[in-house]
Amino acid sequence: MSGALFRNVAADAARLIRRKAAAAAADPFGKTGIAPSDVWRLQSRPYLRRSKEIGASPPYSSRFCSSSSSSSSSPPVGFVGWYLGMVKSRPVLTKSVTSSLIYIAADLSSQTIAKTSSESYDLVRTTRMGGYGLFVLGPTLHHWFNFMSRLFPKQDMITTFKKMAMGQFIYGPTMMVIFFSVNALLQGEGGSDIVARLKRDFLPAMLNCVMYWPICDFITFKFFPVHLQPLASNQFSYLWTIYMTYMGNREKPDAISSDTQISSTLSPALLEVEK
Structure with a gap:
C-alpha cells in the first residue's frame, strides 16, 4: 500500500x-x-x-x-534569559543595580592600579561610587535612552549621528558636572571646593570624553535595541569609570588654599597701609 x-x-x-x-x-x-x-x-x-x-x-x-x-524562537535560558526578563519586568531597578556593580568594579580596578602594595582599599570611596551608579547614573541612563528612542525612533545612520551629538553636547557634560559635584559633596566639600574641582577637572575630562565616547555611542545606538542600550553603555563605561573615579577622587585643588594664603599675607600689609 x-x-x-x-x-x-x-x-x-x-x-x-x-x-x-x-x-x-x-x-x-x-x-x-x-x-x-x-x-x-x-x-x-x-x-x-x-x-x-x-x-x-x-x-x-x-x-x-x-x-x-x-x-x-525559543527564549534564551540561564543567566541571560533571567537578566532579559528582569530588564523587561523591572527595567529601572535592573539597570541601576547593573550600573552600581560596574562602578564598584571600576573603582576597585582604579584603586588597584594607583595604590601601592602597602596601601589598603578605600571601601568608603567604593561605596560612594556604587551609590552614584545605583541612585544617579542607572535611572538617568534608563530615561535618557528611552527619551532618545522616542525623539529619534529610527536606527539609520543620520539618526544615529543625531543621538551621538545629543549625548556629546547635552547628556555627557551634564552628567560630568553632576558626578564631580555629588562626589565632592559626599566627601564633605563645599560649594567653593566644587567650583575649584570643576575648573581643574571638567575640561580635561570632556576632552577625553570626546575622544572615547562617540564610537561607543555609535555602536550602542546603531546595533542594540533600546531596552539593552543602558547595558551596552555600562559595558563601555567600565574603562571610562576607572578614569572618572580617579579624576573624582583626586586631592582637593590648591586654588582655594592658595587664595587663603594670599589673603592672609595681604591682610597685615593692608593694615599697615591703613595706619
Whole structure:
C-alpha cells in the first residue's frame, strides 16, 4: 500500500512539474511555481485523504522546518534569559543595580592600579561610587535612552549621528558636572571646593570624553535595541569609570588654599597701609 501511495504521489508531482514547465516556456515572463489551485487539487486526491485518516506523519522536511523554527524562537535560558526578563519586568531597578556593580568594579580596578602594595582599599570611596551608579547614573541612563528612542525612533545612520551629538553636547557634560559635584559633596566639600574641582577637572575630562565616547555611542545606538542600550553603555563605561573615579577622587585643588594664603599675607600689609 505504501508503494502505491508513493507511485501515485510521484506521478501527480511529475504531471504538475511538466505542466508548469510547458506554461513557463509558453510565457517566459509569467510567474512560475505551483498555484494554490494545484495544491488544493493535489491535496484532494483520495490517497492523501487516506493517509491523513490513518495518521500518517508529515514528511521529514516539514518536521525539520517546524522543529528548527520552534527552536529558533525559543527564549534564551540561564543567566541571560533571567537578566532579559528582569530588564523587561523591572527595567529601572535592573539597570541601576547593573550600573552600581560596574562602578564598584571600576573603582576597585582604579584603586588597584594607583595604590601601592602597602596601601589598603578605600571601601568608603567604593561605596560612594556604587551609590552614584545605583541612585544617579542607572535611572538617568534608563530615561535618557528611552527619551532618545522616542525623539529619534529610527536606527539609520543620520539618526544615529543625531543621538551621538545629543549625548556629546547635552547628556555627557551634564552628567560630568553632576558626578564631580555629588562626589565632592559626599566627601564633605563645599560649594567653593566644587567650583575649584570643576575648573581643574571638567575640561580635561570632556576632552577625553570626546575622544572615547562617540564610537561607543555609535555602536550602542546603531546595533542594540533600546531596552539593552543602558547595558551596552555600562559595558563601555567600565574603562571610562576607572578614569572618572580617579579624576573624582583626586586631592582637593590648591586654588582655594592658595587664595587663603594670599589673603592672609595681604591682610597685615593692608593694615599697615591703613595706619
